Amino acid sequence: MSARRPLIAGNWKMNGRKADGLALVRALADWLAGEGAAHRDRFDMLVCPPATLIAPVIDALGGAPLDVGGQDCHAAENGAHTGDISAWMLKDLGATHVIVGHSERRTDHHEDDEQVRAKAAAALAAGLVPIICIGETEAERDAGQALAIVARQLNGSLPEGATGTNVVIAYEPVWAIGTGRTPTAQDVAEVHQRIRAEARGRIGDGADALRILYGGSVKPGNAAELMAIEDVDGALVGGASLKAADFQAIALGCP
Ligand SMILES: O=C(CO)COP(=O)(O)O
Numbered sequence: 001m002s003a004r005r006p007l008i009a010g011n012w013k014m015n016g017r018k019a020d021g022l023a024l025v026r027a028l029a030d031w032l033a034g035e036g037a038a039h040r041d042r043f044d045m046l047v048c049p050p051a052t053l054i055a056p057v058i059d060a061l062g063g064a065p066l067d068v069g070g071q072d073c074h075a076a077e078n079g080a081h082t083g084d085i086s087a088w089m090l091k092d093l094g095a096t097h098v099i100v101g102h103s104e105r106r107t108d109h110h111e112d113d114e115q116v117r118a119k120a121a122a123a124l125a126a127g128l129v130p131i132i133c134i135g136e137t138e139a140e141r142d143a144g145q146a147l148a149i150v151a152r153q154l155n156g157s158l159p160e161g162a163t164g165t166n167v168v169i170a171y172e173p174v175w176a177i178g179t180g181r182t183p184t185a186q187d188v189a190e191v192h193q194r195i196r197a198e199a200r201g202r203i204g205d206g207a208d209a210l211r212i213l214y215g216g217s218v219k220p221g222n223a224a225e226l227m228a229i230e231d232v233d234g235a236l237v238g239g240a241s242l243k244a245a246d247f248q249a250i251a252l253g254c255p
Pocket of ligand 1: 180216218237239
């Protein structure tokens with residue numbers, strides 16, 4: 001076993017006006033400086049606000065040990081790409097991470113593994129840690145294809161130059177996102193073990209240091225059970241990351 005410190009990451013998705021985002025991040029910063037301070041060596045914490053709030057959230061941190069990331073980036077550094085944001089722009093604001101390949105982008109924007117890999121490569125080139133999301137649909141799980149789909153997505157989405165420490169993988173079964181349903185602990189363990197094995201084939205023993213997050217209906221009530229599973233190295237949290245108390249409780253679920 002390596003000393004992989006869990007990463008508790010909040011994906012705010014398309015939620016929050018400025019006042020909401022600032023109130024949330026201030027509450028988290030206050031907690032990390034107060035009650036949460038005693039637990040700081042048990043997890044790293046990250047929030048991924050909508051692009052409009054990244055700069056104000058970073059300004060509001062006041063030195064709190066809380067990283068800030070984007071929810072997506074374009075694969076290019078600059079150029080004629082209306083509405084897009086580059087990894088270098090996120091880095092310029094002070095972001096440290098960027099989510100790529102979230103299933104909502106794979107669905108809503110038809111992103112495929114090749115595009116996700118290009119985005120992840122851009123993140124690495126810009127000096128950000130890409131959080132590469134993979135996960136099967138319910139039909140794929142019912143057809144017994146979950147492991148094969150996740151392996152294919154991982155291999156297709158992992159960029160050249162990936163190591164165990166410069167990328168993070170998030171396993172998010174599509175059918176568990178926002179539904180209140182989660183896979184069994186055994187199913188989560190099986191998929192995470194497979195992800196690490198596939199990663200080992202690509203990056204060798206660096207895979208021991210690779211953080212593999214679970215995402216999909218993580219709540220205060222199930223966080224401890226999920227975080228205790230072998231090869232689960234943190235959580236990518238959607239809905240429950242919008243409430244400071246819930247997000248904090250999830251972090252406290254880390255072993
Ligand atoms: O998609 C997710 C995080 O990226 C998970 O969302 P929920 O936690 O709302 O299910």
